[in-house]
Amino acid sequence: xxxxxxxxxxxxxxxxxxxxxxxxxxxxxxxxxxxxxxxxxxxxxxx
Amino acid sequence: xxxxxxxxxxxxxxxxxxxxxxxxxxxxxxxxxxxxxxxxxxxxxxxxxxxxxxxxxxxxxxxxxxxxxxxxxxxxxxxxxxxxxxxxxxxxxxxxxxxxxxxxxxxxxxxxxxxxxxxxxxxxxxxxxxxxxxxxxxxxxxxxxxxxxxxxxxxxxxxxxxxxxxxxxxx
Numbered sequence: 001x002x003x004x005x006x007x008x009x010x011x012x013x014x015x016x017x018x019x020x021x022x023x024x025x026x027x028x029x030x031x032x033x034x035x036x037x038x039x040x041x042x043x044x045x046x047x
Numbered sequence: 048x049x050x051x052x053x054x055x056x057x058x059x060x061x062x063x064x065x066x067x068x069x070x071x072x073x074x075x076x077x078x079x080x081x082x083x084x085x086x087x088x089x090x091x092x093x094x095x096x097x098x099x100x101x102x103x104x105x106x107x108x109x110x111x112x113x114x115x116x117x118x119x120x121x122x123x124x125x126x127x128x129x130x131x132x133x134x135x136x137x138x139x140x141x142x143x144x145x146x147x148x149x150x151x152x153x154x155x156x157x158x159x160x161x162x163x164x165x166x167x168x169x170x171x172x173x174x175x176x177x178x179x180x181x182x183x184x185x186x187x188x189x190x191x192x193x194x195x196x197x198x199x200x201x202x203x204x205x206x207x208x209x210x211x212x213x214x215x216x217x218x
Contacts, residue, residue: 011081027127028130029127030084036100039097039098044095
């Protein structure tokens with residue numbers, strides 16, 4: 001989905017302790033996916 | 048940070064968001080930095096907008112959530128692009144400003160040099176005229192040949208002799 005908007009994914013990491021996935025797409029765009037599938041933007045003020 | 052061969056990790060807690068972001072991108076294996084970066088959430092989880100999962104636990108796509116996610120991400124990407132363009136614009140403006148300043152400084156230095164050279168030229172001409180005048184005065188009053196008078200005048204000016212020509216008062 002990110003790459004379809006011509007954005008490379010810079011970093012993708014699974015935190016085993018919190019069972020969260022961290023996706024670092026670009027300067028203003030980072031996403032956290034929780035283990036239940038819900039996801040959020042790391043920083044909402046940039047909107 | 049490297050202190051005499053000992054690797055010391057920077058203090059991530061003290062880093063600003065943009066510093067930490069830059070660090071994470073250049074140290075992608077540093078899990079601690081990544082964890083701290085993704086731990087700084089704005090707003091905190093309890094107040095955040097959470098988007099619904101894009102698949103069921105069985106892995107079946109939830110079309111509505113996918114559509115909402117796509118829309119939200121698209122919006123974000125557009126803002127991201129705009130911000131990047133703004134950054135690039137301000138960078139190029141800064142560069143232009145810097146170049147203009149540098150050119151102006153260089154030109155100013157050149158102009159100053161030219162003015163200085165002209166002043167020097169003028170000063171030299173004035174000294175030459177002064178030597179000529181003194182030599183003429185000496186030749187007419189002392190009977191020195193004009194060549195000798197010229198040399199004496201030059202010598203007098205070089206030596207900075209004061210009260211030059213006050214022969215009458217002294218005698």
